[in-house]
Amino acid sequence: MKTALVELISHISAGVMGEDEVARIADEAAQAYADPAAFLAANPDINYDDSFPIPLGEWVVVGSLPDTVLFQADTYADLFAQIVASFGPGVAFNLKPKQLAKADDLTALNRIQIQMSALSAEDGGYVLVNFSQLLDDAIQVVLVHGNHLPGLLQRCAEVGIQAEPALEALRVAVHV
Template sequence: MKDQLVELIGKISSGCLPETEIERIADEAAQAYADPQAFLVANPDINYDDSFPIPLGEWVVVGSLPDTVLFQADSYQDLFAQIVASFGPDVAFNIKPKQLAKVEALTALNRIQVQMGSMNKEAGGYVLMNFSQLLDDELQMVLVYGNDVERVLELCAQVGIAAAPALEALRVALHV
């Protein structure tokens, strides 16, 4: 499982995490998946119990991803502001977060996806993907290169982490 986790974390981090950090997260998560009780005993500082809606290994992955990889927000405006911040001031965006404030969820997400899909063309653009179960926020997503979407979905299925392209998932949820 560790190899699958290394590949998955590498693909969802899109170059934002050094290889050593990817290895560390994957190793800890693999241990937590394999023997949750032993992992909790060895890591008493971890705040996890059986009431969490996801397995400990998945919780380790989600909790270890920095805010430049895992975007969590209660509105698309805040989500997009986090995405813009993660790219830094040198990257220009055609839309601004405040332009998403008064539009429907589907419109907002579509605008974000169009913007992200137009970037990094050689990698197939970026696709916003829902990642894992929602914990404390309404939205929880990662950016994945368009060329990696199918492989990320395969890896998520193999390790048991829920994932779906966000725009498609919202269209299905709204029956559009």
């Protein structure tokens, strides 16, 4: 479990998080998956109870990811603003968050995905991936290099964390 979690977190952190931080989160999550009661007893500051829609181990992963890795928003304009901010001023984006304000969700997400696919071309661009269950926001994604998408999806399936390319999922949802 821990090895799969290390690979999963490494895929979604795309160099943002150090190996030590990835290993720490994977270790804590593996402990939480293996023995939730013992993990909660050892970590009384964890805000988790049985009413949450995801297992404790998944909660540890989601809750431990920095906001430069896990993006949560209620609109695609807000989501894209967070993504742009995470890259810092050294990365130029053709698309601006305000250009998404009046677009429908599918159009906005498609524009974001086109922009993200153009970055880091040597790694297959970036793919927005819906990650885990929605908790407090309407949108919850991670960015994954296109070359790492199959590995991420495989690791998520192994540990039981829901993940799917966001644009494909929205296209299916809109056309159902």
